[in-house]
Amino acid sequence: MEQQWILHLKDITYTYPDGTLALDKLHVKIPKGKKTVFLGPNGSGKSTTFLHMNGLLKPQKGEIYYEGQNLSHKARKNLWKKVGIVFQDADTQLFSTNVYQEISFGPKNLGFSNEETKKRVEEAMKATNVFNLQHKPVHFLSGGEKKRVSIADILAMDTEVVLLDEPTMSLDPKHTAELMEILEKLHQKGKTLVLSTHDVNLAYSWGDYFYIMKKERVLLEGTHEDVFSQRELLEEANLEVPLILEIYQHLLERGKVKALHPPRNKEELLKYL
Structure with a gap:
C-alpha cells in the first residue's frame, strides 16, 4: 500500500533576524497516522522545523503542503486548526488561571459553542489524566502535570497532527513512561504524532519513521532499519546507536x-x- 503523506515541507529555507541560518533547503514528508521522530543536536533546526509545520513561522523560501494543499502563504493559518504543537517548555504555552480555563481557550477561539467546548475539554482532561486537576492553578502544577495539560490543550482542539518538541525533557522516568502511554493511546486513535528528542533510545523504541538532522538539514531519514544501521552517520550527528x-x-x-x-x-x- 502506498504511503500517504499528511505534511510536506519542500525546500524550506529560514534565517532568523540575527542572521542565524536555521533551515537550508529542508525537505521532509510526514507519514499520515504514523509516529515520526526528529533526532539531532541543539541548533540542528528541529524546533524551527516544527514551527513551520504548525504555521507559526512563514518560510522565506520553499513551500508547505497539507494533504496536498499548498499552505505556504496566506492559507498557512489553516495549519493552526490541523496541526497542534506542544512546546518544549510548558511555561511558554500555559497562561490561564486554572487548568480548565487553560484547556478551554483553544476550542473557544476556534468558535465552538460552550457545550461543545465543555465536551472537548472534559475528553482532553480524561485522555491526559488531569481531570482531577481542572480547578488547580496552572502555576502550582508539577513539571509532569504541566506537560500533560499542554497536550490536553492541543487535544481539545482535535488537531489531526500533534507536534511534541522535546516532550520528555526534565521529566523523570515515571512521568516519561506516563507521557509515552498517553501518546500511544493517541496514536491508536489515528493521530499523526511528530516528536523531537535527544534521547536516541526513546526514539528507537517508539518511532515508525525517523529524520536525523544536522546543521539545518536532514542528514538521514527512513525506518528504524534504514537509520540505525548507519553508525557513521549517527556519529556525525553526535548520536549513539x-x-x-x-x-x-x-x-x-x-x-x-x-x-x-x-x-x-x-x-x-x-x-x-
Whole structure:
C-alpha cells in the first residue's frame, strides 16, 4: 500500500533576524497516522522545523503542503486548526488561571459553542489524566502535570497532527513512561504524532519513521532499519546507536541469539534470549 503523506515541507529555507541560518533547503514528508521522530543536536533546526509545520513561522523560501494543499502563504493559518504543537517548555504555552480555563481557550477561539467546548475539554482532561486537576492553578502544577495539560490543550482542539518538541525533557522516568502511554493511546486513535528528542533510545523504541538532522538539514531519514544501521552517520550527528540494538548486535556476533528482526525494546530483546 502506498504511503500517504499528511505534511510536506519542500525546500524550506529560514534565517532568523540575527542572521542565524536555521533551515537550508529542508525537505521532509510526514507519514499520515504514523509516529515520526526528529533526532539531532541543539541548533540542528528541529524546533524551527516544527514551527513551520504548525504555521507559526512563514518560510522565506520553499513551500508547505497539507494533504496536498499548498499552505505556504496566506492559507498557512489553516495549519493552526490541523496541526497542534506542544512546546518544549510548558511555561511558554500555559497562561490561564486554572487548568480548565487553560484547556478551554483553544476550542473557544476556534468558535465552538460552550457545550461543545465543555465536551472537548472534559475528553482532553480524561485522555491526559488531569481531570482531577481542572480547578488547580496552572502555576502550582508539577513539571509532569504541566506537560500533560499542554497536550490536553492541543487535544481539545482535535488537531489531526500533534507536534511534541522535546516532550520528555526534565521529566523523570515515571512521568516519561506516563507521557509515552498517553501518546500511544493517541496514536491508536489515528493521530499523526511528530516528536523531537535527544534521547536516541526513546526514539528507537517508539518511532515508525525517523529524520536525523544536522546543521539545518536532514542528514538521514527512513525506518528504524534504514537509520540505525548507519553508525557513521549517527556519529556525525553526535548520536549513539540505541542501547537495545547495541546489546543485540553484541549477542549476535557471539552466537547468543539468532539473526532475527532487531528488537525495538527490552521486552523484545528478553524474548530473544
